[in-house]
């Protein structure tokens with residue numbers, strides 16, 4: 001029995017070291033050095049090549065190396081096997097740090113002050129209190145719920161939008177497409193923490209941006225495909241939106257000739273809001289392999305019919 005591993009990132013040596021330390025008996029095959037493909041029974045992967053997983057005929061389960069699973073469902077030949085994803089305290093904490101940092105940056109008008117500094121302009125801007133600021137989170141799942149809780153503790157007026165209604169104390173819950181306009185209408189700082197599915201692709205388009213109050217700002221940590229880029233640029237150009245912070249893009253790495261790089265109203269980070277930490281996640285992988293072999297239900301299983 002072997003585990004196929006593919007991270008596609010510079011963190012691969014860290015994973016290899018952690019596997020040796022935490023699970024020295026586990027036969028880990030680091031892609032593309034897979035050896036005898038028939039020995040591979042489990043795959044812990046990020047963005048496998050389309051058709052790659054189908055070639056392992058003894059594969060029993062697929063473990064997404066991230067919280068998202070869209071990188072798996074984009075493979076038209078994905079084998080029909082159980083799929084799990086990462087739910088982990090360190091991934092959640094890193095994401096909450098990023099979201100709180102960017103929401104505070106927008107709330108405290110840091111992009112405007114940075115622009116003033118470039119012009120040596122000394123001018124205090126009117127500053128609303130946190131409870132006068134509506135922060136709306138699209139996706140109130142594992143990551144959205146934690147960010148919402150921490151933003152609430154800072155005094156923000158926090159709203160959340162999800163497929164099903166939530167009862168998280170202090171958070172105003174909006175559910176389903178019918179309630180999206182009411183949610184957007186109250187949201188001055190919008191955070192996207194949705195999974196990418198056919199229902200959520202292109203959800204942030206001209207119509208959605210127009211529903212936000214004038215001067216609203218936007219933080220995207222979901223996926224680039226949630227956003228219609230041309231509509232975002234138009235909303236920023238017209239001044240309807242004040243600023244956007246983007247961590248995820250339709251094409252990654254973001255091509256050097258993308259207009260997004262040069263827009264002064266856009267802050268870009270290279271899909272680094274959070275990531276999977278081998279120190280805590282290898283234990284989950286080992287446990288899921290044990291469960292699969294024992295015929296027990298896997299942890300953090302993905303609902304294939306919902307796509308997340």
Ligand code: NAP
Pocket residue numbers: 066067068069095138139140141142143144161162163164165176177193194195196197199200221222223247248271272273274275308
């Ligand atoms: P999750 O626990 O599955 O939560 C997803 C949330 O989105 C749930 O609240 C779900 O509603 C809601 N949702 C899904 N489809 C919807 C729809 N059609 N309409 C309304 N709401 C919908 O996922 P998570 O662990 O929080 O992760 C969320 C996403 O963050 C990932 O899929 C990934 O794309 C992104 N991510 C980005 C980074 C980064 O570094 N930028 C890192 C990790 C993850 P219900 O609660 O009603 O099911």
Ligand code: GLV
Pocket residue numbers: 065066067068069274275276
């Ligand atoms: C990263 O984007 C993840 O889905 O974990």
